[in-house]
Amino acid sequence: MIRLEKVSYNYPDDTPALKNINLGINKGEFIGVIGRNGSGKSTLALQLSGLLKPDAGRVMIRGMDTREPSKLPEIRKLVGIVFQNPETQFVGRTVEEDLAFGPENLCLPSIEIRKCVDMALAETGFEKYRYRSPKTLSGGQRQCVALAGILAMKPECLIFDEVTSMLDPESGITVLKTVKKLNKNGKTIVYITHNLEELHDVDRILVMDKGNIILEGVPEKIFFDVSLQTLGLALPSLIELAENLKMHGVVIPWEKTSSPQNFAEEICRLFLKT
Protein backbone atom coordinates (compact mmCIF):
# COMPACT_ATOMS: atom_id res chain seq x y z
CA MET A 1 0.00 0.00 0.00
CA ILE A 2 2.73 2.49 1.04
CA ARG A 3 6.44 2.07 0.40
CA LEU A 4 9.32 4.29 1.53
CA GLU A 5 12.56 3.80 -0.37
CA LYS A 6 15.74 5.31 1.12
CA VAL A 7 13.79 8.35 2.33
CA SER A 8 15.74 11.20 3.89
CA TYR A 9 14.36 14.53 4.98
CA ASN A 10 15.88 17.55 6.71
CA TYR A 11 14.07 20.24 8.70
CA PRO A 12 14.30 23.73 7.16
CA ASP A 13 17.33 24.45 9.40
CA ASP A 14 19.09 21.37 7.91
CA THR A 15 18.79 19.14 10.98
CA PRO A 16 18.10 15.65 9.70
CA ALA A 17 14.58 14.49 10.59
CA LEU A 18 14.56 11.19 8.70
CA LYS A 19 17.65 9.28 7.64
CA ASN A 20 17.51 6.76 4.83
CA ILE A 21 14.23 5.12 5.85
CA ASN A 22 13.07 1.95 4.11
CA LEU A 23 9.62 0.81 5.04
CA GLY A 24 6.72 -1.09 3.54
CA ILE A 25 3.17 -0.90 4.86
CA ASN A 26 0.72 -3.55 3.72
CA LYS A 27 -2.96 -3.04 3.10
CA GLY A 28 -4.99 -3.67 6.25
CA GLU A 29 -1.98 -3.60 8.53
CA PHE A 30 -2.04 -1.86 11.94
CA ILE A 31 1.34 -0.28 12.60
CA GLY A 32 2.35 1.41 15.85
CA VAL A 33 5.11 4.03 15.90
CA ILE A 34 6.82 5.07 19.13
CA GLY A 35 9.83 7.25 20.00
CA ARG A 36 10.95 10.37 21.84
CA ASN A 37 9.87 13.92 20.95
CA GLY A 38 11.90 14.96 17.93
CA SER A 39 12.71 11.38 16.87
CA GLY A 40 11.06 11.90 13.47
CA LYS A 41 7.67 10.27 14.10
CA SER A 42 5.57 13.21 12.96
CA THR A 43 7.82 13.83 9.95
CA LEU A 44 7.31 10.19 9.01
CA ALA A 45 3.54 10.70 9.26
CA LEU A 46 3.71 13.74 6.98
CA GLN A 47 5.79 11.77 4.46
CA LEU A 48 3.36 8.85 4.51
CA SER A 49 0.49 11.17 3.67
CA GLY A 50 2.34 13.07 0.95
CA LEU A 51 2.16 16.35 2.89
CA LEU A 52 5.98 16.51 2.86
CA LYS A 53 8.20 15.39 0.02
CA PRO A 54 11.45 13.55 0.65
CA ASP A 55 14.78 15.34 0.08
CA ALA A 56 16.19 12.03 -1.14
CA GLY A 57 14.55 8.69 -1.95
CA ARG A 58 10.86 8.34 -2.71
CA VAL A 59 7.50 7.58 -1.10
CA MET A 60 5.16 5.46 -3.18
CA ILE A 61 1.49 5.32 -2.23
CA ARG A 62 -0.25 2.57 -4.15
CA GLY A 63 2.24 3.01 -6.95
CA MET A 64 2.00 6.81 -6.98
CA ASP A 65 5.07 8.93 -6.24
CA THR A 66 4.33 11.73 -3.72
CA ARG A 67 6.76 14.02 -5.58
CA GLU A 68 4.39 14.00 -8.55
CA PRO A 69 1.98 16.97 -8.11
CA SER A 70 -0.62 15.49 -10.48
CA LYS A 71 -0.99 12.44 -8.19
CA LEU A 72 -1.62 14.45 -5.01
CA PRO A 73 -5.43 14.73 -5.26
CA GLU A 74 -5.63 10.92 -5.57
CA ILE A 75 -3.16 10.44 -2.69
CA ARG A 76 -5.19 12.80 -0.44
CA LYS A 77 -8.23 10.58 -0.99
CA LEU A 78 -6.30 7.45 -0.07
CA VAL A 79 -4.48 8.64 3.03
CA GLY A 80 -6.01 10.67 5.85
CA ILE A 81 -4.16 12.10 8.81
CA VAL A 82 -5.36 13.14 12.28
CA PHE A 83 -3.04 15.49 14.13
CA GLN A 84 -2.09 16.20 17.73
CA ASN A 85 -3.90 19.56 17.81
CA PRO A 86 -7.34 19.00 16.31
CA GLU A 87 -8.11 22.72 16.48
CA THR A 88 -5.57 23.40 13.73
CA GLN A 89 -7.67 21.47 11.24
CA PHE A 90 -11.12 22.93 11.86
CA VAL A 91 -12.67 25.09 9.18
CA GLY A 92 -16.43 24.79 9.66
CA ARG A 93 -18.71 26.82 11.93
CA THR A 94 -20.55 23.68 12.98
CA VAL A 95 -19.36 20.10 13.33
CA GLU A 96 -21.51 19.11 10.37
CA GLU A 97 -20.06 21.85 8.19
CA ASP A 98 -16.57 20.89 9.23
CA LEU A 99 -17.09 17.25 8.31
CA ALA A 100 -18.50 18.27 4.92
CA PHE A 101 -15.39 20.25 4.04
CA GLY A 102 -13.31 17.28 2.91
CA PRO A 103 -15.95 15.56 0.75
CA GLU A 104 -16.84 18.98 -0.71
CA ASN A 105 -13.28 19.36 -1.88
CA LEU A 106 -13.51 15.99 -3.56
CA CYS A 107 -16.32 17.57 -5.64
CA LEU A 108 -18.89 14.97 -4.59
CA PRO A 109 -22.59 15.66 -5.26
CA SER A 110 -24.36 17.05 -2.17
CA ILE A 111 -26.36 13.90 -1.55
CA GLU A 112 -23.08 11.97 -1.36
CA ILE A 113 -21.55 14.60 0.94
CA ARG A 114 -24.52 14.21 3.29
CA LYS A 115 -24.03 10.44 3.30
CA CYS A 116 -20.31 10.82 4.09
CA VAL A 117 -21.07 13.20 6.97
CA ASP A 118 -23.77 10.94 8.41
CA MET A 119 -21.51 7.92 8.19
CA ALA A 120 -18.64 9.74 9.93
CA LEU A 121 -20.92 11.02 12.71
CA ALA A 122 -22.32 7.51 13.22
CA GLU A 123 -18.89 5.85 13.28
CA THR A 124 -17.70 8.20 16.03
CA GLY A 125 -21.01 8.40 17.91
CA PHE A 126 -21.10 12.18 17.48
CA GLU A 127 -24.58 12.68 16.00
CA LYS A 128 -25.64 14.81 18.96
CA TYR A 129 -22.89 17.35 18.30
CA ARG A 130 -23.85 17.84 14.65
CA TYR A 131 -24.88 21.49 15.05
CA ARG A 132 -22.34 22.52 17.71
CA SER A 133 -19.42 24.76 16.88
CA PRO A 134 -16.18 22.73 17.13
CA LYS A 135 -14.81 25.62 19.21
CA THR A 136 -17.30 24.97 22.01
CA LEU A 137 -16.24 21.34 22.41
CA SER A 138 -13.65 20.07 24.88
CA GLY A 139 -10.23 18.89 23.72
CA GLY A 140 -11.30 15.25 23.62
CA GLN A 141 -14.50 15.93 21.75
CA ARG A 142 -12.58 18.01 19.21
CA GLN A 143 -10.25 15.09 18.60
CA CYS A 144 -13.24 12.89 17.76
CA VAL A 145 -14.58 15.55 15.37
CA ALA A 146 -11.17 15.69 13.68
CA LEU A 147 -11.26 11.92 13.26
CA ALA A 148 -14.81 12.09 11.91
CA GLY A 149 -13.68 14.80 9.46
CA ILE A 150 -11.09 12.43 8.04
CA LEU A 151 -13.49 9.48 7.96
CA ALA A 152 -15.90 11.56 5.88
CA MET A 153 -13.27 11.44 3.12
CA LYS A 154 -13.42 7.60 3.17
CA PRO A 155 -9.66 7.10 3.06
CA GLU A 156 -8.09 3.64 2.87
CA CYS A 157 -5.21 4.45 5.16
CA LEU A 158 -5.45 6.53 8.34
CA ILE A 159 -2.52 8.07 10.16
CA PHE A 160 -2.92 9.10 13.80
CA ASP A 161 -0.33 11.40 15.31
CA GLU A 162 -0.58 11.20 19.13
CA VAL A 163 -4.33 11.61 19.03
CA THR A 164 -4.99 10.34 22.55
CA SER A 165 -2.29 12.33 24.33
CA MET A 166 -4.76 15.04 25.34
CA LEU A 167 -7.63 12.78 26.26
CA ASP A 168 -8.75 11.40 29.59
CA PRO A 169 -8.09 7.65 29.84
CA GLU A 170 -11.68 6.66 29.15
CA SER A 171 -12.00 8.78 26.02
CA GLY A 172 -8.54 7.58 25.01
CA ILE A 173 -9.79 4.00 25.16
CA THR A 174 -12.89 4.96 23.14
CA VAL A 175 -10.77 6.57 20.42
CA LEU A 176 -8.43 3.58 20.34
CA LYS A 177 -11.41 1.21 20.09
CA THR A 178 -12.72 3.24 17.15
CA VAL A 179 -9.30 3.01 15.50
CA LYS A 180 -9.21 -0.77 16.03
CA LYS A 181 -12.70 -1.10 14.60
CA LEU A 182 -11.66 0.86 11.52
CA ASN A 183 -8.72 -1.51 11.12
CA LYS A 184 -11.02 -4.53 11.40
CA ASN A 185 -13.16 -3.01 8.65
CA GLY A 186 -10.13 -3.06 6.41
CA LYS A 187 -8.48 0.34 6.92
CA THR A 188 -4.71 0.47 7.03
CA ILE A 189 -3.62 2.22 10.24
CA VAL A 190 -0.41 3.97 11.25
CA TYR A 191 -0.70 4.92 14.91
CA ILE A 192 1.88 7.21 16.52
CA THR A 193 1.95 7.42 20.31
CA HIS A 194 4.08 7.94 23.43
CA ASN A 195 2.05 5.38 25.25
CA LEU A 196 3.38 1.85 24.87
CA GLU A 197 0.17 0.36 26.40
CA GLU A 198 -1.79 1.47 23.35
CA LEU A 199 0.32 -0.71 21.06
CA HIS A 200 -0.41 -4.00 22.84
CA ASP A 201 -2.41 -5.54 19.98
CA VAL A 202 -0.97 -3.91 16.86
CA ASP A 203 0.50 -6.01 14.02
CA ARG A 204 3.90 -4.36 14.05
CA ILE A 205 5.72 -1.68 16.08
CA LEU A 206 8.35 0.71 14.74
CA VAL A 207 10.62 2.35 17.31
CA MET A 208 12.16 5.61 16.11
CA ASP A 209 15.17 7.47 17.41
CA LYS A 210 17.04 10.41 15.85
CA GLY A 211 15.47 9.96 12.44
CA ASN A 212 16.07 6.20 12.24
CA ILE A 213 13.87 3.17 12.72
CA ILE A 214 15.93 1.44 15.42
CA LEU A 215 13.62 -1.48 16.14
CA GLU A 216 10.82 -3.19 14.30
CA GLY A 217 8.73 -6.19 15.27
CA VAL A 218 5.65 -7.63 16.94
CA PRO A 219 4.59 -6.11 20.31
CA GLU A 220 5.52 -9.25 22.26
CA LYS A 221 9.11 -8.82 21.15
CA ILE A 222 9.41 -5.01 21.16
CA PHE A 223 7.93 -4.48 24.63
CA PHE A 224 10.74 -6.47 26.22
CA ASP A 225 13.60 -4.94 24.25
CA VAL A 226 16.08 -3.34 26.67
CA SER A 227 16.74 -0.39 24.37
CA LEU A 228 13.23 0.88 25.13
CA GLN A 229 14.38 1.84 28.61
CA THR A 230 16.99 4.23 27.23
CA LEU A 231 14.11 5.97 25.46
CA GLY A 232 12.33 6.28 28.80
CA LEU A 233 9.68 3.75 27.79
CA ALA A 234 8.97 1.67 30.86
CA LEU A 235 7.15 -1.63 30.55
CA PRO A 236 3.38 -1.12 31.07
CA SER A 237 2.58 -1.94 34.69
CA LEU A 238 0.33 -4.95 33.97
CA ILE A 239 3.06 -6.55 31.86
CA GLU A 240 5.63 -5.83 34.56
CA LEU A 241 3.32 -7.49 37.08
CA ALA A 242 2.90 -10.50 34.76
CA GLU A 243 6.69 -10.79 34.49
CA ASN A 244 7.06 -10.70 38.27
CA LEU A 245 4.30 -13.26 38.75
CA LYS A 246 5.97 -15.56 36.23
CA MET A 247 9.01 -15.73 38.53
CA HIS A 248 6.66 -17.09 41.21
CA GLY A 249 5.16 -19.67 38.91
CA VAL A 250 2.00 -17.74 37.97
CA VAL A 251 1.93 -17.47 34.19
CA ILE A 252 -0.33 -14.85 32.59
CA PRO A 253 -0.43 -15.23 28.78
CA TRP A 254 0.41 -12.14 26.69
CA GLU A 255 -3.11 -11.55 25.38
CA LYS A 256 -4.43 -11.38 28.96
CA THR A 257 -2.14 -8.46 29.80
CA SER A 258 -3.92 -6.11 27.40
CA SER A 259 -6.42 -4.74 29.92
CA PRO A 260 -7.06 -4.81 33.70
CA GLN A 261 -10.28 -6.77 33.04
CA ASN A 262 -8.57 -9.52 31.04
CA PHE A 263 -5.77 -9.71 33.59
CA ALA A 264 -8.20 -10.05 36.51
CA GLU A 265 -10.20 -12.68 34.65
CA GLU A 266 -7.06 -14.77 34.18
CA ILE A 267 -5.99 -14.37 37.83
CA CYS A 268 -9.43 -15.57 38.95
CA ARG A 269 -9.28 -18.50 36.54
CA LEU A 270 -5.88 -19.51 37.92
CA PHE A 271 -6.54 -18.84 41.61
CA LEU A 272 -10.17 -19.90 41.90
CA LYS A 273 -9.89 -22.61 39.23
CA THR A 274 -13.09 -21.28 37.64
Add this chain to the structure above:
Amino acid sequence: MPIILKNVNFSYSRNTPLETPALRDINLQIERGEFVGIMGEKGAGKSTLTKLFNGLLKPETGTVRVDGLDPSSKEVKRRIGMVFQQAADQFFCKTVYKEIAFGPLNFGYSKKEIEERVYEAIEAVSLDQTTLSRDPFSLSGGEMQRVALASALALRPDYLVLDEPITRLDPIAKQEILESLQRIKKMGTAVITVTHNLKGFFPLLEKIVLIREGRIAFQGSRESYLEKGYTPLPPIAAMMKELRSRGLGVNPSIFTVGDALEELLRVKSVLEKESTQK
Protein backbone atom coordinates in the same frame (compact mmCIF):
# COMPACT_ATOMS: atom_id res chain seq x y z
CA MET B 1 -4.86 30.11 54.55
CA PRO B 2 -6.46 28.17 51.72
CA ILE B 3 -8.25 28.60 48.40
CA ILE B 4 -11.95 28.37 49.21
CA LEU B 5 -14.84 28.01 46.77
CA LYS B 6 -18.33 28.28 48.25
CA ASN B 7 -21.50 27.32 46.36
CA VAL B 8 -19.93 28.27 43.05
CA ASN B 9 -21.90 28.06 39.80
CA PHE B 10 -20.56 28.99 36.40
CA SER B 11 -21.95 28.98 32.85
CA TYR B 12 -20.36 29.90 29.55
CA SER B 13 -22.03 32.44 27.24
CA ARG B 14 -24.36 33.50 30.02
CA ASN B 15 -27.65 35.18 29.07
CA THR B 16 -27.29 34.16 25.44
CA PRO B 17 -29.02 31.33 23.55
CA LEU B 18 -25.72 29.43 23.73
CA GLU B 19 -25.60 29.44 27.53
CA THR B 20 -23.87 26.24 28.68
CA PRO B 21 -23.67 25.36 32.36
CA ALA B 22 -20.10 24.31 33.25
CA LEU B 23 -19.92 24.10 37.04
CA ARG B 24 -22.62 23.54 39.65
CA ASP B 25 -22.60 23.75 43.47
CA ILE B 26 -18.85 23.69 43.83
CA ASN B 27 -17.60 23.66 47.42
CA LEU B 28 -13.90 23.14 47.64
CA GLN B 29 -10.98 23.93 49.89
CA ILE B 30 -7.33 23.61 48.90
CA GLU B 31 -4.62 24.11 51.52
CA ARG B 32 -1.09 25.39 50.96
CA GLY B 33 1.46 22.65 50.49
CA GLU B 34 -1.02 20.06 49.19
CA PHE B 35 -0.50 18.04 46.01
CA VAL B 36 -3.95 17.96 44.45
CA GLY B 37 -5.14 16.18 41.30
CA ILE B 38 -8.27 17.42 39.55
CA MET B 39 -9.61 14.53 37.51
CA GLY B 40 -12.64 13.82 35.38
CA GLU B 41 -13.78 13.09 31.87
CA LYS B 42 -13.40 15.40 28.92
CA GLY B 43 -15.70 18.40 29.19
CA ALA B 44 -16.41 17.79 32.90
CA GLY B 45 -15.36 21.32 33.87
CA LYS B 46 -11.84 20.73 35.21
CA SER B 47 -10.10 23.54 33.34
CA THR B 48 -13.00 25.89 34.00
CA LEU B 49 -12.59 25.22 37.71
CA THR B 50 -8.90 26.19 37.74
CA LYS B 51 -9.64 29.43 35.88
CA LEU B 52 -11.87 30.51 38.77
CA PHE B 53 -8.99 30.36 41.24
CA ASN B 54 -7.19 33.46 39.96
CA GLY B 55 -10.07 35.36 38.48
CA LEU B 56 -9.58 34.40 34.82
CA LEU B 57 -13.25 33.47 35.06
CA LYS B 58 -15.73 34.92 37.54
CA PRO B 59 -18.38 32.78 39.21
CA GLU B 60 -22.00 33.40 38.30
CA THR B 61 -23.02 32.86 41.90
CA GLY B 62 -21.07 31.86 45.00
CA THR B 63 -17.67 33.07 46.18
CA VAL B 64 -14.02 32.33 45.53
CA ARG B 65 -11.43 33.45 48.06
CA VAL B 66 -7.68 32.95 47.97
CA ASP B 67 -6.20 33.37 51.43
CA GLY B 68 -9.22 35.55 52.12
CA LEU B 69 -8.59 37.76 49.09
CA ASP B 70 -10.73 38.41 46.04
CA PRO B 71 -9.32 36.52 43.02
CA SER B 72 -9.33 39.66 40.86
CA SER B 73 -6.77 41.37 43.12
CA LYS B 74 -3.21 41.74 41.88
CA GLU B 75 -1.85 39.95 44.94
CA VAL B 76 -3.79 36.81 43.98
CA LYS B 77 -2.19 36.91 40.53
CA ARG B 78 1.14 36.63 42.33
CA ARG B 79 0.05 33.96 44.77
CA ILE B 80 -1.37 31.69 42.07
CA GLY B 81 0.93 30.62 39.24
CA MET B 82 -0.74 29.11 36.19
CA VAL B 83 0.80 26.79 33.62
CA PHE B 84 -1.24 25.58 30.68
CA GLN B 85 -1.06 22.51 28.49
CA GLN B 86 0.69 24.17 25.59
CA ALA B 87 3.61 26.07 27.07
CA ALA B 88 4.32 27.86 23.80
CA ASP B 89 0.92 29.58 23.99
CA GLN B 90 2.15 31.67 26.88
CA PHE B 91 5.51 32.72 25.42
CA PHE B 92 6.07 36.07 23.75
CA CYS B 93 9.62 37.17 24.70
CA LYS B 94 12.76 36.75 22.64
CA THR B 95 14.85 35.01 25.27
CA VAL B 96 14.11 32.57 28.06
CA TYR B 97 15.52 35.09 30.57
CA LYS B 98 13.04 37.79 29.51
CA GLU B 99 10.24 35.28 29.51
CA ILE B 100 10.88 34.25 33.11
CA ALA B 101 11.59 37.85 34.20
CA PHE B 102 8.33 39.15 32.70
CA GLY B 103 6.16 38.39 35.74
CA PRO B 104 8.49 39.90 38.37
CA LEU B 105 9.06 42.92 36.09
CA ASN B 106 5.33 43.61 36.10
CA PHE B 107 5.30 43.55 39.85
CA GLY B 108 7.97 46.26 39.84
CA TYR B 109 10.76 44.35 41.55
CA SER B 110 14.32 45.70 41.31
CA LYS B 111 16.68 44.43 38.62
CA LYS B 112 18.72 42.56 41.22
CA GLU B 113 15.65 40.99 42.76
CA ILE B 114 14.41 39.91 39.32
CA GLU B 115 17.73 38.30 38.47
CA GLU B 116 17.72 36.44 41.76
CA ARG B 117 14.23 35.13 41.09
CA VAL B 118 15.05 34.03 37.54
CA TYR B 119 18.03 31.99 38.73
CA GLU B 120 16.06 30.54 41.62
CA ALA B 121 13.27 29.52 39.22
CA ILE B 122 15.49 27.79 36.67
CA GLU B 123 17.20 25.90 39.45
CA ALA B 124 13.87 24.65 40.74
CA VAL B 125 13.04 23.18 37.33
CA SER B 126 16.64 21.99 36.60
CA LEU B 127 17.14 24.17 33.53
CA ASP B 128 20.67 24.89 32.48
CA GLN B 129 21.87 28.53 32.73
CA THR B 130 22.85 28.46 29.05
CA THR B 131 19.12 28.12 28.25
CA LEU B 132 18.53 31.69 29.48
CA SER B 133 19.87 33.32 26.32
CA ARG B 134 17.95 31.01 23.98
CA ASP B 135 14.77 31.72 22.06
CA PRO B 136 11.96 29.96 23.99
CA PHE B 137 10.35 28.85 20.73
CA SER B 138 13.51 26.95 19.75
CA LEU B 139 13.34 24.65 22.79
CA SER B 140 12.13 21.06 22.95
CA GLY B 141 8.67 20.31 24.34
CA GLY B 142 10.02 19.34 27.74
CA GLU B 143 12.24 22.42 27.99
CA MET B 144 9.37 24.70 26.97
CA GLN B 145 7.19 23.23 29.67
CA ARG B 146 9.96 23.81 32.22
CA VAL B 147 10.36 27.45 31.10
CA ALA B 148 6.60 27.90 31.55
CA LEU B 149 6.92 26.39 35.03
CA ALA B 150 9.90 28.64 35.86
CA SER B 151 7.96 31.73 34.68
CA ALA B 152 5.20 30.86 37.12
CA LEU B 153 7.69 30.13 39.91
CA ALA B 154 9.51 33.46 39.48
CA LEU B 155 6.64 35.14 41.31
CA ARG B 156 7.18 32.72 44.23
CA PRO B 157 3.55 31.62 44.15
CA ASP B 158 1.87 29.85 47.05
CA TYR B 159 -0.25 27.83 44.69
CA LEU B 160 0.92 26.42 41.39
CA VAL B 161 -2.00 25.50 39.13
CA LEU B 162 -1.25 23.30 36.15
CA ASP B 163 -3.55 22.19 33.34
CA GLU B 164 -2.36 18.87 31.92
CA PRO B 165 1.30 19.85 32.16
CA ILE B 166 2.79 16.62 30.81
CA THR B 167 0.36 15.31 28.22
CA ARG B 168 2.37 16.35 25.20
CA LEU B 169 5.77 15.28 26.50
CA ASP B 170 7.71 12.11 25.88
CA PRO B 171 8.36 9.78 28.83
CA ILE B 172 11.77 11.22 29.76
CA ALA B 173 10.52 14.82 29.66
CA LYS B 174 7.46 13.76 31.67
CA GLN B 175 9.67 12.33 34.37
CA GLU B 176 11.71 15.55 34.53
CA ILE B 177 8.60 17.67 35.06
CA LEU B 178 7.25 15.30 37.71
CA GLU B 179 10.53 15.52 39.60
CA SER B 180 10.48 19.34 39.40
CA LEU B 181 6.94 19.40 40.75
CA GLN B 182 7.86 17.19 43.67
CA ARG B 183 10.69 19.56 44.56
CA ILE B 184 8.41 22.59 44.27
CA LYS B 185 5.87 20.92 46.51
CA LYS B 186 8.55 20.19 49.11
CA MET B 187 9.37 23.90 49.17
CA GLY B 188 5.84 24.47 50.52
CA THR B 189 3.98 25.47 47.36
CA ALA B 190 0.65 23.77 46.73
CA VAL B 191 0.67 21.92 43.41
CA ILE B 192 -2.80 21.67 41.88
CA THR B 193 -2.95 19.84 38.59
CA VAL B 194 -5.65 18.95 36.14
CA THR B 195 -4.57 15.56 34.91
CA HIS B 196 -5.50 12.48 32.96
CA ASN B 197 -2.10 10.98 33.33
CA LEU B 198 -2.65 8.54 36.13
CA LYS B 199 0.58 6.71 35.46
CA GLY B 200 2.74 9.74 36.17
CA PHE B 201 0.71 11.66 38.73
CA PHE B 202 -1.22 9.13 40.76
CA PRO B 203 1.66 8.19 43.09
CA LEU B 204 2.23 11.90 43.90
CA LEU B 205 -1.34 12.95 44.63
CA GLU B 206 -2.34 13.54 48.24
CA LYS B 207 -5.81 14.74 47.45
CA ILE B 208 -8.11 13.99 44.54
CA VAL B 209 -10.98 16.13 43.28
CA LEU B 210 -13.17 14.27 40.81
CA ILE B 211 -15.45 16.37 38.60
CA ARG B 212 -18.40 14.82 36.80
CA GLU B 213 -20.67 16.88 34.60
CA GLY B 214 -19.77 20.09 36.36
CA ARG B 215 -20.20 18.79 39.90
CA ILE B 216 -17.74 17.49 42.45
CA ALA B 217 -18.30 13.73 42.56
CA PHE B 218 -15.52 13.13 45.07
CA GLN B 219 -12.94 15.03 47.08
CA GLY B 220 -10.60 13.46 49.56
CA SER B 221 -7.43 11.45 50.03
CA ARG B 222 -6.06 9.07 47.42
CA GLU B 223 -6.64 6.17 49.81
CA SER B 224 -10.31 6.93 50.24
CA TYR B 225 -10.65 7.43 46.45
CA LEU B 226 -9.28 3.92 45.93
CA GLU B 227 -11.30 2.35 48.74
CA LYS B 228 -14.54 3.84 47.45
CA GLY B 229 -13.80 2.46 43.99
CA TYR B 230 -14.00 5.67 41.96
CA THR B 231 -12.72 5.77 38.39
CA PRO B 232 -10.49 6.50 36.50
CA LEU B 233 -7.85 4.29 38.08
CA PRO B 234 -4.29 3.40 37.12
CA PRO B 235 -4.13 -0.09 35.49
CA ILE B 236 -3.00 -1.99 38.60
CA ALA B 237 -5.71 -0.41 40.78
CA ALA B 238 -8.30 -1.07 38.06
CA MET B 239 -7.22 -4.71 37.97
CA MET B 240 -7.46 -5.02 41.77
CA LYS B 241 -10.93 -3.48 41.67
CA GLU B 242 -11.97 -6.01 39.01
CA LEU B 243 -10.63 -8.85 41.19
CA ARG B 244 -12.75 -7.65 44.10
CA SER B 245 -15.83 -7.46 41.90
CA ARG B 246 -15.13 -11.07 40.92
CA GLY B 247 -15.10 -12.06 44.57
CA LEU B 248 -11.38 -12.18 45.30
CA GLY B 249 -10.65 -10.51 48.65
CA VAL B 250 -7.75 -8.22 47.74
CA ASN B 251 -6.77 -4.95 49.37
CA PRO B 252 -8.47 -2.09 47.43
CA SER B 253 -5.84 0.57 48.14
CA ILE B 254 -3.09 -1.05 46.06
CA PHE B 255 -1.91 0.65 42.86
CA THR B 256 1.79 -0.25 42.43
CA VAL B 257 3.33 -3.34 40.80
CA GLY B 258 5.32 -4.25 43.91
CA ASP B 259 2.34 -4.10 46.27
CA ALA B 260 0.12 -5.95 43.80
CA LEU B 261 2.65 -8.77 43.47
CA GLU B 262 2.87 -9.17 47.23
CA GLU B 263 -0.91 -9.08 47.62
CA LEU B 264 -1.59 -11.59 44.83
CA LEU B 265 0.96 -14.03 46.21
CA ARG B 266 -0.56 -13.65 49.69
CA VAL B 267 -4.08 -14.32 48.37
CA LYS B 268 -2.79 -17.27 46.35
CA SER B 269 -1.20 -18.92 49.37
CA VAL B 270 -4.32 -18.33 51.48
CA LEU B 271 -6.48 -19.96 48.78
CA GLU B 272 -4.08 -22.88 48.46
CA LYS B 273 -4.12 -23.44 52.24
CA GLU B 274 -7.92 -23.38 52.25
CA SER B 275 -8.15 -25.93 49.46
CA THR B 276 -5.69 -28.35 51.15
CA GLN B 277 -7.64 -28.06 54.42
CA LYS B 278 -10.80 -29.06 52.54
